Amino acid sequence: MSMNEQMQQAEESILHTYNRFPVVFDHGDGCWLYDTEGKKYLDFAAGIAVNALGYHYPGYDEALKAQIDKLTHISNLYYNEPMSEAGQKLIKASGMSKAFFTNSGTEAIEGALKAARKYAYAKKGHEKYEIIAMNHSFHGRSMGALSVTGNAHYREPFEPLIGGVKFADFNDLDSVKAQITEKTCAILTEVVQGEGGIYPAEQNFLEGLREICTEKDILLIFDEIQCGMGRTGTYFAWQSYGVKPDIMTCAKALGSGVPVGAFVLGEKAAEASLAPGDHGTTYGGNPFVCAAVSKVFDIFEEDHILEHVKELAPYLEEKLDSLVDKYENVAARRGKGFMQGLVITGVPVGTVVSRALENGLLVISAGSDVLRLVPPLIITKEHIDLMTEILEKSLA
Numbered sequence: 001m002s003m004n005e006q007m008q009q010a011e012e013s014i015l016h017t018y019n020r021f022p023v024v025f026d027h028g029d030g031c032w033l034y035d036t037e038g039k040k041y042l043d044f045a046a047g048i049a050v051n052a053l054g055y056h057y058p059g060y061d062e063a064l065k066a067q068i069d070k071l072t073h074i075s076n077l078y079y080n081e082p083m084s085e086a087g088q089k090l091i092k093a094s095g096m097s098k099a100f101f102t103n104s105g106t107e108a109i110e111g112a113l114k115a116a117r118k119y120a121y122a123k124k125g126h127e128k129y130e131i132i133a134m135n136h137s138f139h140g141r142s143m144g145a146l147s148v149t150g151n152a153h154y155r156e157p158f159e160p161l162i163g164g165v166k167f168a169d170f171n172d173l174d175s176v177k178a179q180i181t182e183k184t185c186a187i188l189t190e191v192v193q194g195e196g197g198i199y200p201a202e203q204n205f206l207e208g209l210r211e212i213c214t215e216k217d218i219l220l221i222f223d224e225i226q227c228g229m230g231r232t233g234t235y236f237a238w239q240s241y242g243v244k245p246d247i248m249t250c251a252k253a254l255g256s257g258v259p260v261g262a263f264v265l266g267e268k269a270a271e272a273s274l275a276p277g278d279h280g281t282t283y284g285g286n287p288f289v290c291a292a293v294s295k296v297f298d299i300f301e302e303d304h305i306l307e308h309v310k311e312l313a314p315y316l317e318e319k320l321d322s323l324v325d326k327y328e329n330v331a332a333r334r335g336k337g338f339m340q341g342l343v344i345t346g347v348p349v350g351t352v353v354s355r356a357l358e359n360g361l362l363v364i365s366a367g368s369d370v371l372r373l374v375p376p377l378i379i380t381k382e383h384i385d386l387m388t389e390i391l392e393k394s395l396a
């Protein structure tokens with residue numbers, strides 16, 4: 001079947017909620033993807049910041065296959081080894097207290113919101129329930145996560161959503177303070193806004209949030225779903241700021257290709273929030289996905305993935321900055337580590353993304369005018385050089 005026929009067939013049965021790019025992918029290898037007609041693409045999208053280890057990283061497939069031969073699923077009514085191993089490794093990497101594995105990012109947000117509400121409920125009953133989230137944030141598509149997503153276009157058709165949510169401006173401490181009341185139970189923010197257009201948090205913003213939250217016994221929730229798992233050079237982006245949340249969500253690269261997320265509680269939230277019966281999931285943290293999580297942490301440690309990101313990020317930034325200097329259509333660069341955005345002016349960012357695809361490079365957009373680069377964390381200088389070359393061709 002030709003690629004066109006395959007696309008047509010998909011449109012016949014799959015609900016059209018995505019305007020997909022006209023390509024059908026067949027397989028991957030390292031940082032490369034191949035379509036069904038054999039054309040190869042350099043991957044600087046990584047399945048939207050998921051495939052941190054690229055494709056067929058040594059040992060990863062083997063770990064998954066070995067787990068398939070043992071057990072893929074067992075209910076959360078019982079213990080399984082991969083989950084306890086993955087849990088230990090996640091707790092160690094984050095320095096936090098307790099983890100709950102979910103199937104996705106949006107479910108990690110749901111769990112974090114429930115944990116925050118329960119923490120406040122245990123102390124103050126229904127008096128304290130308000131959540132402050134940020135404008136231009138993105139936290140997922142389920143009803144709770146949508147309620148705290150700072151994009152009216154995504155929310156409006158589905159209102160009324162959950163109540164008690166207020167929005168403040170990211171990196172504007174005063175705008176957060178203005179929303180705080182006696183009823184505030186949690187403040188939620190990404191550490192680097194992803195979908196909103198690659199905006200890293202400022203140091204004093206995170207420090208200010210921490211101070212307010214500690215003083216008023218409000219839980220600070222960091223969404224690390226996109227910026228976490230090594231993307232900015234530390235396991236979690238907040239670690240480079242030295243500002244620790246009470247609750248953290250992660251997903252995307254956590255399993256580097258299997259559907260898994262988690263919300264992770266610090267000691268305070270772990271001791272006084274969700275209790276037996278308060279939360280559950282059938283699949284969440286099953287042995288198959290947790291074998292992947294566990295292996296991902298092993299590979300990160302053994303192969304020094306964080307060090308690699310830290311070492312190579314300045315080179316990526318340098319190359320992207322050269323595009324800002326050279327092309328009128330590239331107005332600015334923003335980002336942290338291997339989570340970078342170029343602000344595109346004069347042409348729709350979608351046009352540049354489509355031309356890059358034609359030229360054999362996968363990048364994605366973010367916000368209305370940002371070209372986003374979230375490559376596998378294993379890219380080399382050569383990949384960065386080639387990416388720059390293809391982007392130049394696509395911008396010309």
Ligand SMILES: *Cc1c(COP(=O)(O)O)cnc(C)c1O
Pocket residue numbers: 104105106107109138139140141190194195223224225226227251252
């Ligand atoms: C992708 C993303 C989510 C939602 O994750 P899903 O797995 O798509 O539900 C939430 N928050 C952030 C910051 C994200 O980037």
